[in-house]
Amino acid sequence: MPVKRKRNLSATIALLPTWFAAVVVFIGTMAWSIRLSFTNSTLFPSSTYVGFAQYSKLFASAKWLASLQNVLIFGVLYVSGCLVLGFLLAAALDRKIRLESAFRTIFLYPYAMSFVVTGLIWQWMLNPTLGIQASMRSLGWEGFVLDWVVNRDMAIYALVLAGVWQGAGLVMVIALAGIRGIEAEQWKAARIDGIPVWRIYVSIILPQLGPALAAAGMLLAMGVIKTYDIVVAMTNGGPGNATEVPAKFIMDNLFGRQNLGLATAGATVLVLGVIIAVAPFRYAMHMRNQAKGGA
Amino acid sequence: MNQPHPNGPKPARITAGRIGLYTFLVAAALFFLLPLYTMVVTSLKSMDEIRLGQIFALPATLDFSAWVTAWSGACMGTVCVGIRSGFWNSVAITVPAVAISVFIGAVNGYALSLWRPRGANALFGLLMAGGLIPYQIFLYPMVRGMANIGLYNSLAGIILVHVIFGLPLVTLLFRNYFVSVPEELCKAARVDGAGFWRIFFEIMLPIAVPMVVVVSMLQFTGIWNDFLLGLVFAGRDNLPMTVQLNNIVNTTMGERTYNVNMAATILTAIVPLAIYFLSGRWFVRGIAAGAVKG
Numbered sequence A: 001m002p003v004k005r006k007r008n009l010s011a012t013i014a015l016l017p018t019w020f021a022a023v024v025v026f027i028g029t030m031a032w033s034i035r036l037s038f039t040n041s042t043l044f045p046s047s048t049y050v051g052f053a054q055y056s057k058l059f060a061s062a063k064w065l066a067s068l069q070n071v072l073i074f075g076v077l078y079v080s081g082c083l084v085l086g087f088l089l090a091a092a093l094d095r096k097i098r099l100e101s102a103f104r105t106i107f108l109y110p111y112a113m114s115f116v117v118t119g120l121i122w123q124w125m126l127n128p129t130l131g132i133q134a135s136m137r138s139l140g141w142e143g144f145v146l147d148w149v150v151n152r153d154m155a156i157y158a159l160v161l162a163g164v165w166q167g168a169g170l171v172m173v174i175a176l177a178g179i180r181g182i183e184a185e186q187w188k189a190a191r192i193d194g195i196p197v198w199r200i201y202v203s204i205i206l207p208q209l210g211p212a213l214a215a216a217g218m219l220l221a222m223g224v225i226k227t228y229d230i231v232v233a234m235t236n237g238g239p240g241n242a243t244e245v246p247a248k249f250i251m252d253n254l255f256g257r258q259n260l261g262l263a264t265a266g267a268t269v270l271v272l273g274v275i276i277a278v279a280p281f282r283y284a285m286h287m288r289n290q291a292k293g294g295a
Numbered sequence B: 001m002n003q004p005h006p007n008g009p010k011p012a013r014i015t016a017g018r019i020g021l022y023t024f025l026v027a028a029a030l031f032f033l034l035p036l037y038t039m040v041v042t043s044l045k046s047m048d049e050i051r052l053g054q055i056f057a058l059p060a061t062l063d064f065s066a067w068v069t070a071w072s073g074a075c076m077g078t079v080c081v082g083i084r085s086g087f088w089n090s091v092a093i094t095v096p097a098v099a100i101s102v103f104i105g106a107v108n109g110y111a112l113s114l115w116r117p118r119g120a121n122a123l124f125g126l127l128m129a130g131g132l133i134p135y136q137i138f139l140y141p142m143v144r145g146m147a148n149i150g151l152y153n154s155l156a157g158i159i160l161v162h163v164i165f166g167l168p169l170v171t172l173l174f175r176n177y178f179v180s181v182p183e184e185l186c187k188a189a190r191v192d193g194a195g196f197w198r199i200f201f202e203i204m205l206p207i208a209v210p211m212v213v214v215v216s217m218l219q220f221t222g223i224w225n226d227f228l229l230g231l232v233f234a235g236r237d238n239l240p241m242t243v244q245l246n247n248i249v250n251t252t253m254g255e256r257t258y259n260v261n262m263a264a265t266i267l268t269a270i271v272p273l274a275i276y277f278l279s280g281r282w283f284v285r286g287i288a289a290g291a292v293k294g
Helices: A002-014 A016-036 A053-060 A062-093 A100-112 A115-125 A132-138 A155-180 A184-192 A197-226 A229-234 A246-256 A260-292 B016-043 B047-051 B065-072 B084-115 B120-132 B136-148 B155-179 B183-191 B196-207 B209-225 B228-233 B241-250 B258-278 B280-292
Strands: none
Touching (some): A002 B084, A016 A260, A016 B084, A016 B136, A016 B155, A053 A062, A053 A260, A062 A100, A062 A155, A062 A197, A062 B016, A100 B016, A100 B258, A100 B280, A115 A155, A115 A229, A115 B016, A115 B241, A115 B258, A155 A229, A155 B016, A184 A197, A197 A246, A197 A260, A229 B241, A246 A260, A246 B136, A260 B136, B016 B258, B065 B258, B084 B120, B084 B155, B084 B196, B084 B209, B084 B258, B136 B155, B136 B228, B155 B209, B155 B228, B155 B280, B183 B196, B196 B209, B209 B258, B209 B280, B228 B241, B241 B258, B258 B280
16 A cells, blocks of 8 residues: 555654654653663763662752652642642632632732742741831731741751642632532532532532543642742752752752762653652553453 | 532622631732832932832832933943843844744644654653653753854854754644544545645644744743853853843842842743733643643
């Protein structure tokens, strides 16, 4: 079938640049990075293999361990914070609210802003000498303390606060679209049975939003692993190592400290983390699609 | 039954539940608006006024000098030219990167869903995997590779990087869109003798205009808001606005000029905000499409 082959040829040619990007950029550079992580590369790549030495060095580094702990705390609180607040906002907006579109606009606009902008705004609000704390004290509340960005124990929660402010609107949009897609019949049935509204949201609506919320959660979680901009803008990893995150650790060692082997080892660990986190989810999706008998 | 039904008429009576609901919404709205309000009022104050430490107070007089300084005189380290150059750099990076990535994404989605050449599924799987993996693992080899072909620290280089890293999302969205286009349309055109590109330009691209708009908006805000790739690949002369903003705010020597910082922050956020406010409906649709199917 020469004609068919010719047609498929155009499609194949059209996909060549993407093949190039996928194979050379995505696979090739990743393989190169992983290879570097087993060498003693510092400023320049070296071909002296040192086995897992960079990995042992990595996990002996207090800064790396702190960054893992921080990203875990940030990730759990940020994702759950966005999901809970986003769902509550969506449920509230679903209740025949006046000015619904105005509220929706207000809740979503931060999502249009970059993490750099978000970090800088909240750095300013939480500035202890000039921000909210100073304002509350000047109003007569002398003991008011909101010094999260400069407090070692609280700085990570300052990042969570800014992150939830930026991301909750995304969950709200997705949840609201999901809620509006649920059949009215279920509402009628539940109301006739005299089930209170909040129970309907928790027991009937929430389970049906599961897939949509899971997708939103995934999206946010992917962002967590990449978390870099907001930290650089808001705290730059400080005070001490209180807000150090893996993505920043890797960047610092890659370009600042010229510690290529250690940085690529960190990046490899990060990729492994993503695979471990995503694999069960993709597998579940795959199985569900198989069960449905579709693609 | 004094609780309102979601599909029923608006409730006539004010109940405790309604009051609680509106209290929650208004409190949430205040939380979401407070930072924007604070930025705007801070940018209009003088430094003397800022030192009083009343972050929520309205400015005594409307003073736009901080905005002028932020635009054309703010310092990044020792260079004091304002954020203006970053603005134009961001435009020069974002516009071509969006146009190219949306075009390639549309072609990919069309080829993958309606032509399915050999290896289409493998390519799609690869792209999706690539989209999930943190950028950090790609960066160093990419820097070396770009340096070898002379594109490192260049405008073309940063545009290329954005196009490459945008491929997973744009391809996904267009593929999901074209999958829902009836295959008969494509087959009929083929019977009439139209080839791959003719079907694409004359039938599929016009059909996909709504998706083109949505994907362009998502890509535009994404690339405009990027920090990491611009920092690594753009080079000193092409630094996007986000990187310059961070340099202005976080590397300034001496006393920080918070009013200028906040004006610069607003200027950096204003383009994506304008897109969102002017076409929120499309923005929302794009987010929902990108998220639910991702």
